[in-house]
Amino acid sequence: MTLIKRFTALLLCVLLLGGMGRAWALDEERVGTPFGEIVYCRPSLTAMQNAVDALEEALARGESLARLEQLLDEIVEAYDSFNTMATLAEIENYRDLGDAYWQQESAWCGEQLGALQQLLDEAYGACARSASGEALENEYFWPGFVEEYGDGNETLYTDALLALMQEENRLVSEYRALLADATVDLGQGEVNYREILATLDGDELTRAEELYSRKYNAAFADLYLRLLRTRQQQARELGYEDYAAMAYDFNYERDYTAAQAEDYLKSIREELIPVYRAVMASDPYAGVYYDYVDEETLLGILDAAAAAIGGAAEEACDFMLRYGLYDVSPGRNKADLSFQVYLSVYDEPYVFMNPYGDSEDILTLCHEFGHFTDTFCNSNAIESIDLAEVYSQASEYLSLCALRGVLPEGELENLLRLKLLDTLELYAQQGAWAAFESAVYASDPDALNAEGLNALSLRVCREYGLCEEGDETYAMLWMEVPHLFEQPMYIISYPVSNDLALQLYAMEREEKGSGAARYLQMLERCDPGSGETLTGIAELIERYGFEDPFAEGRIPKTAALLAEAFGLGDQT
Numbered sequence: 001m002t003l004i005k006r007f008t009a010l011l012l013c014v015l016l017l018g019g020m021g022r023a024w025a026l027d028e029e030r031v032g033t034p035f036g037e038i039v040y041c042r043p044s045l046t047a048m049q050n051a052v053d054a055l056e057e058a059l060a061r062g063e064s065l066a067r068l069e070q071l072l073d074e075i076v077e078a079y080d081s082f083n084t085m086a087t088l089a090e091i092e093n094y095r096d097l098g099d100a101y102w103q104q105e106s107a108w109c110g111e112q113l114g115a116l117q118q119l120l121d122e123a124y125g126a127c128a129r130s131a132s133g134e135a136l137e138n139e140y141f142w143p144g145f146v147e148e149y150g151d152g153n154e155t156l157y158t159d160a161l162l163a164l165m166q167e168e169n170r171l172v173s174e175y176r177a178l179l180a181d182a183t184v185d186l187g188q189g190e191v192n193y194r195e196i197l198a199t200l201d202g203d204e205l206t207r208a209e210e211l212y213s214r215k216y217n218a219a220f221a222d223l224y225l226r227l228l229r230t231r232q233q234q235a236r237e238l239g240y241e242d243y244a245a246m247a248y249d250f251n252y253e254r255d256y257t258a259a260q261a262e263d264y265l266k267s268i269r270e271e272l273i274p275v276y277r278a279v280m281a282s283d284p285y286a287g288v289y290y291d292y293v294d295e296e297t298l299l300g301i302l303d304a305a306a307a308a309i310g311g312a313a314e315e316a317c318d319f320m321l322r323y324g325l326y327d328v329s330p331g332r333n334k335a336d337l338s339f340q341v342y343l344s345v346y347d348e349p350y351v352f353m354n355p356y357g358d359s360e361d362i363l364t365l366c367h368e369f370g371h372f373t374d375t376f377c378n379s380n381a382i383e384s385i386d387l388a389e390v391y392s393q394a395s396e397y398l399s400l401c402a403l404r405g406v407l408p409e410g411e412l413e414n415l416l417r418l419k420l421l422d423t424l425e426l427y428a429q430q431g432a433w434a435a436f437e438s439a440v441y442a443s444d445p446d447a448l449n450a451e452g453l454n455a456l457s458l459r460v461c462r463e464y465g466l467c468e469e470g471d472e473t474y475a476m477l478w479m480e481v482p483h484l485f486e487q488p489m490y491i492i493s494y495p496v497s498n499d500l501a502l503q504l505y506a507m508e509r510e511e512k513g514s515g516a517a518r519y520l521q522m523l524e525r526c527d528p529g530s531g532e533t534l535t536g537i538a539e540l541i542e543r544y545g546f547e548d549p550f551a552e553g554r555i556p557k558t559a560a561l562l563a564e565a566f567g568l569g570d571q572t
Contacts, residue, residue: 033346042108059130062131069139075120086106089109091327114157182194252493256538261492265438279424292357293362387540458472
């Protein structure tokens, strides 16, 4: 049994990764629990505390290794139980941001996660410092466990750090409440902004967005800067120079550095943004259409794509549909998010999605299904955010390739064009927000305000081709990027991992079935030959012979591929 080695960012732990689990053999039938039968009950830290106390007493008495492993399993069970309930509360909160009960439950659970991790850390430390430490490292934990947890007697999760984590969660809850309660007056009194958006288009939509941005810009800036201060204080408490260093090393355990990411963003600006500008100048969406897609059609298309890919993808889709492990329906005041979570107690992934009701939903669902398939196969492997995003983004490209012969040719070509445009916009938009975030976290929060954030937003949006000189539209758009508030320093993972997904797409286009076969092979993170498990993109690149996204000349190749796809010739 593998336990969590690091406590990821609190909310990310719930939204994407959280929990401890075991790998499943795909040659055995997997029995699940229908999501509708899972009942929420507010979790308690008592079971976890009792399990840790029992372990510490057993260690002091020198009890057998078998008994210690049994007690560690009980800690895992208590941890999973708490985390699963917290995840359920999170799902329900996002399902209706205005529901006061779920706001309260989600906020309460989030505030306890730091204490939960502190107890786990206490148990790890007790094991590592005990006479049974080396035996437990060999039989239960991982190589290097004793060295990692045996030095000193103090936990990383000090009372000061827990207080900062609780403050971070409180601020995120405040952010969600602001999203849920925001109103605008379009001339007939105040109305809920999120609800009225769905009824507007054209000039009315633009007017509502402008009113909203002006009304709430200062409030969002105040929240964001308070989050920034809190996170920087967390980094200092953990001994890091700044939060960026903490995020790359401690939260996400990336196998590349913030400096490499900065160089990567520079290459995007220099090599890819000229292609993006040229494509956007040609009015690329003129020939794109958005068909209405209802829930049944959406799920049917995913089912067909998964069946065409076959193997673990087909099995995962059958499991998801059979047990209702998804929410792809529109809802009142539903969060404008799509994500996949893992319900640790039940060993089940779950997909949440707020649909537009059109063709774009197909791409979004295929993306989240890529996460679903990965965690279904690997029981919520948490080693690498970037690796997880390779699976999700590859799922989009490969699903569209797999749908050839399933969807009418015109519809498929429309979807492929949408995806290629989405790819270009991913590099431009996510590159811009990654650059925005990097600049913000390198700044003194006391020297920033709403006007400063707006000016920075406008600058990076111009640098990444999202708007031109004189266009002020994007000055306040940073307010609409949830990752900035809830999953800091995550955004860079999208362009980095998309590079590897694009390489799988190129492989599939060159030889039908080859990209899908490699994708299915990659889903088996444990190499049957060496027994080594993939823990990051560097190992993925080495094992399967991909080109390194950070290698010199790699971004120009991506730019050339996209330029060719849009008939631009050499834009690099």
